[in-house]
Amino acid sequence: MDVTFKSSVAAEFAQVDDVIVELLKSDVEMVENIGHYIVRAGGKRMRPLLVLLSAKALGGVNSAHIRFAAVVEFIHTATLLHDDVVDLSTLRRGMPTANAAFGNAPSVLVGDFIYTRAFQLMVELNNMPLLAHMAETTNTIAAGEVMQLVHAGDPDTQAEQYQEIIRRKTAATVCCRLLWRRAIAPKSC
Numbered sequence: 580m581d582v583t584f585k586s587s588v589a590a591e592f593a594q595v596d597d598v599i600v601e602l603l604k605s606d607v608e609m610v611e612n613i614g615h616y617i618v619r620a621g622g623k624r625m626r627p628l629l630v631l632l633s634a635k636a637l638g639g640v641n642s643a644h645i646r647f648a649a650v651v652e653f654i655h656t657a658t659l660l661h662d663d664v665v666d667l668s669t670l671r672r673g674m675p676t677a678n679a680a681f682g683n684a685p686s687v688l689v690g691d692f693i694y695t696r697a698f699q700l701m702v703e704l705n706n707m708p709l710l711a712h713m714a715e716t717t718n719t720i721a722a723g724e725v726m727q728l729v730h731a732g733d734p735d736t737q738a739e740q741y742q743e744i745i746r747r748k749t750a751a752t753v754c755c756r757l758l759w760r761r762a763i764a765p766k767s768c
């Protein structure tokens with residue numbers, strides 16, 4: 580990642596991290612434990628960075644952009660928690676995965692908690708087009724996950740099927756971030 584790009588939204592990026600930590604608070608200790616474990620594991624956080632850079636390019640970053648960047652990261656994080664369980668992964672970024680450290684059931688349930696936090700945050704943004712678009716995008720991602728499971732280890736999987744899985748799991752979220760403009764960008768954009 581180009582440090583110059585990230586440094587151009589460093590203050591806003593730190594605010595996204597603050598929102599993430601704030602929204603991981605729960606009266607259920609396991610939620611906080613696994614949530615903070617994931618945050619400490621790090622990651623590039625490319626998705627929220629793209630949201631912030633897009634907002635800056637279109638006129639400036641406001642609190643809705645910061646909160647939407649947290650939404651996008653939460654959805655991505657929830658899919659990773661679920662992926663690691665389905666794929667029986669034990670390492671991510673050189674650290675034990677949450678499912679390896681805490682178990683499969685807690686990882687799936689905290690993934691569900693993070694998904695629902697993302698949707699709570701979208702409701703707070705009070706933007707029905709954004710909520711509708713993200714609901715559709717999240718459903719597309721989930722369908723891609725199921726398709727991947729169906730085709731896992733199948734040597735007869737065709738290139739077109741594999742590309743469709745990728746489109747649903749990855750391209751849909753990229754499109755979502757790039758199309759966020761229609762939902763929360765300034766009207767002058």
